[in-house]
Amino acid sequence: MWTNFKHSIIRSRWQIIGWGLIMGFYGAYMVSFYDNLLGMQDQFMELIANYPPELLAALGVSSPEELFSVGGYLNTYVFSYMPLIVGVLAILAGSGLLASDEEDGVLDLIMGHPVSRVRLFIGRLLAFVATLTAVAVLLWAGLAIGTLTVELDLSMINLMWPSLSLLAALLFFGTFSVMASMLLPSRKIAAMAAGGLLAASFLLTMFGNLDPTLSAIADISPLSYYQGGGAIEGVEWTWLAGQLLISIVFAVIALWRFQKREIRVAGERGFSLPRLRLRRSEAAQQA
C-alpha cells in the first residue's frame, strides 16, 4: 500500500507544486489588498451599487456590505470560484486515479504483482487526498503570508477554515470523479460527468442566491454546503462532516466496483453506454 502511496505522491509532485504555489501566491496577493479596499470603501460601495445582482450572486455575496468583512472579502475574491478552479485538479486526478493506468495498460502489469486491489486502491486514494490537502495547505499558507502585510484581527486557525471548507468540496467532487471512473466506460466520460456536476452545482447555487424561490432546489446542490470565506465567521461542522461522509460513501462505492472490475488491457474499450438510436432493422420493422 505504501509503495503505491509513495509512487502516487511522487507522480503528483508537480501538480502539488504547480497548483499549490499558484493558489498560495494568489491568496497572498489578494489578502495584501484588503487594506486598500477598506480605504476605498465609499467609492467601492458606489461602484457595487451599479453591479448587476447576478454578478454579486455569482460571487456568493448577498449584500454589498458583506464585501468589506474579512470573510466576505476572501469569499468574493478568493474562495467563491476556487472550487471551480481547483475542482479541475480534483476531477482530473480523481478520474485518473486508476482508470488512467488501466487505459494506458500499465495497471495490467501492476496487477500481475502481489498487491491486493484494496491495498492498491487505498494507497492511491490516500495519495489523492494528500495531494488535495497539500494544495489546500499551500493556499492557507499563502493567505497567512498575505496577512503579514495587512492588519487583520484574525488568527491562523480562523484563516484555515475556508481552506478546510474548500478541501471538503474538492474531496466531494474528487471522490465522485473516482467513483464515476469505476462506473462509466472511460476516464474521459467520468471526468465529463464530474465536471458537469461541478458546473451544474455552481450555477444552481448561484441561481439560488439570486432568486429565493429557487433556494429549495439549490439546497440539493453540493456547493450550497460550501462555506468558502464565510467559514472564518464560524464553521458549519455538520456541512463539513456531511460532505466528508458522502465522499467516503463515493470512495467505498468506487472500491467495491474496482474489486468487481475486470482489468482492461491497453486500447481495450469499456462497456458501451446503451444506444439511444434504434437499429436500422428495428426501425424498419417499426415502420
Add this chain to the structure above:
Amino acid sequence: MIDDLKTNAEPAIRTKGLTKNYGEVRALRGLDLEVRRGEIFGFLGPNGAGKTTTIRCLLDMIRPSGGKAEVLGFDPQRDSVEVRARVGYLPGELRLYGYMKAGAMLRFLNGQRGGRADWDDVEELAERLGLDMNTPIKNLSKGNKQKVGVVQAFMHQPELMIMDEPTSGLDPLVQQEVFSMIQEARAKGATAFFSSHVLSEVEEIADRVGIIRQGVLVESANPSDLIERSLHRVTVRFREPVDWKMLTQVPGVEVFEADDGVTVSLQVEGEMDTLVKSLAKYPISSLETERPSLEEAFLVYYEDN
C-alpha cells in the same frame, strides 16, 4: 507446512471447464488444461483463440464465467495475492511508465513485491539481456521495453512464469538468451507457461504444447509427438514408370503429384510403416521425406478455419 506439501503435489496450472463470455462472444468454452510442475509449456493458438483470456483468468485480471482454475494449488480469485506472489507475469501488451528510467521502473515493480528481488540479480539479468537501466523508458525501443518486461518477470525467481508472447520484439540473440533463462529457471524447479505465435521457438524449448482453438484445448502433447502425428511429405522416384494409383489405396496417404509415373509426391498422415511396406514391391531409385515443422503440425488443427 501442510499447505506447502499440498501445493507441491498439485499441478502448476489446472483448469476444468473454464468458460469466459464477453457479452455474446464466448472466448473460452470449457477449457481443460493441465500444466505440470517443472515443465515448459507452450500455449498455441491463432489470434482470438483465447490464449490471453486464459492467462488473464489465471491471474484474476478478469473473472471466469464458469468452470474452475487453480494455480500452484491456489484459487486465483480467492488467493490472488498468494498466486501473484509466486508467479512472474509478462503481459502480451506490455506497457510501462514512459517517464521512468528502466531501473526505476524495475525498482517500483520490485516494491510491489515488497522488495523480494535481490538487486544484484536484477542487474545481472539486465546485463544478460543488454538492457541499459539508466535510459528513460520513453526513449527505449519496443525490444528494449520487452527486456524490462522479461527482467521483471524473472527477477524474484518465481515458481511459475506466465508469459504472453515473451519474445515479441526481441532480436534473435536476445530471444536465445530468454530461452536460456527459461531453461535455467526450469532446471531450478520453476515452471514456465507461455503463449506464442512463433512455433519454431515453441518447438525449440517447450516440453509440451497445448493447442487452443475457439476457446477449447484441442490438443496437448509434446512437440515431437505432435509432429509425428502430422503430415509427412514424401517424394518417391521409381526406376521406371509405375501404376502409382495403388498408392491412393494406402490408408493415410494422399498423392498430390505424379506427372510421369516416375516421380510421385505424396503426403502421409501419421506413421509411414504402411507406405514403406507398400512401396517395397517397386524398384525405387530414391525416397525423400520432409520432416514437418511444428507449424505444419499446428496448421492441421486449423485447416477448417
